[in-house]
Amino acid sequence: MNFLRKILFPFAVLYGFVTSVRNILFDKGILKSVAFDLPVIAVGNLSVGGTGKTPQIEYLIRLLSENHKISTLSRGYKRKSEGFVLADATSDAGILGDEPYQFYQKFPSIQVAVDANRINGITQLLSQDNAPEVILLDDAFQHRKVKAGFYILLTAYNDLYCDDLILPAGNLRESRSGADRADVIVVTKCPPQLSAKQQDAIKFRLKPAKHQQVFFTCIEYDGCVYSEEKQLLMEELAGADKLLLAGIAKPEPFFEYLQDAKTETLVFPDHHDFTQRDIEAIKTKAKNNIIITTEKDFVRLKGKLPKEQLFYLPIKSSFLNDSAVFDKIILNYVGTSTGNR
The missing domain is CATH 3.40.50 (Rossmann fold)
Known part of the structure; x- marks a missing residue:
């Protein structure tokens, strides 16, 4: 631990205590989460930025949009608008934020919405005449007011959450134990030649729960x-x-x-x-x-x-192996889910 992290470590302990109490209150139902009667997939991370959420969301759009009406819902970080906004021909990066606008530009067949209040955002989407059949929540792993039916946790190969500390001593938004909420864990930005032995070593370090599967992806350049x-x-x-x-x-x-x-x-x-x-x-x-x-x-x-x-x-997320297994998990959830309660 370097000198600066040693100085900040007491603040990290305090921050970790606060986030842990919040999670316990949600786990025990004292703080309420809202579930919706359609498949909701949340993609997020434990750390601050840089894990490849956008390519992962785009992978899910490509997987699901041919047979399902898809909506993405993001906060719209640094946008200049407020409240719920559904992308249309008048939208730009200033109104939606850069990542949602990228979704809108690349995938004209889906609905793209932004709202910091995810409950309101989903409610507004479901009130549309052309309501979605599946909602993809972007960067929503810590947004526990919505109870998603399926959680995908991302962690970057060269910055695994198991090696990090809580803010401000490190980059974690919450304790590593928050990973237990994930249904699958995806290690992103891996070297394309990462061997099976090296993958097993990473799985050992991450210590996934029995219900979790770990997958490995790399960035594929156009x-x-x-x-x-x-x-x-x-x-x-x-x-x-x-x-x-x-x-x-x-x-x-x-x-x-x-x-x-x-x-x-x-x-x-x-x-x-x-x-x-x-x-x-x-x-x-x-x-x-x-x-x-x-x-x-x-x-x-x-x-x-x-x-x-x-x-x-352009870039996209490409699985090193077991892409068919990942696809089947997602398709089975969407195909068999009548909700996420």
Whole structure:
């Protein structure tokens, strides 16, 4: 434990005590959770940011949307709107937040909603004429006022919750024991070549409960980058002058994948609200070269930078093994659930 963590550790003990008491009150029914009569899947983590929730939500959308009416419900972090908002043609990243707007742009067949009050958000969705059959709750593992029917807990390969401490000494939002609420645990951002022996070693460290299965995923990068008007093959970018730009929690893998000798990089905070001053700084550093950013940043930068310069690199979550097992678990829950009580 480094010096700063030693100083902050007493505050972490206090924070952990408060969150533990809250969880006990929900577990005993003293604080009430609301369940709804349709399948509700919550995706979240124990730590603060950077575990790959967006690719996991998108994986579930692809899995379920062909045969079910899907809605995603997010808080809409850093959005400029308030209350319940259902995405439509007038929406943008400022109204919805970057991740929900990304869902809306990529999956026009589903409903995308935001509301910090998840109970109200679900109630509003169910009151629509075209009510959903399945709701995906984004970043809702600690939102215990809603009782989801199925919980997916994410933890990053290089930042496992079993190795972390509670805020502010570490990055955990609650005690590691909160992992017991999960139905499945997904270790994200793994090296694609992670062996079965290495996976077993991680499972041993996580110590899953008997009812839990542990899965392993990696980030799979697209073979092209995309602008509003065209796409370029990755081979066309080799050796080209370019600026890599990221405003996400942990941008290192993105940079490592694209970086070469002629690459400049520019880093902004997660969910950064790009100002005009930022835009001018980006233009100056990029000169007339191509700018490649993440999908999440692209939805916030689109329209602010020249469209012939601005490209994004799509990613998706890919299971190292047992994807059919994971899919079957999810499909069985959705197919057999008449609710989540």
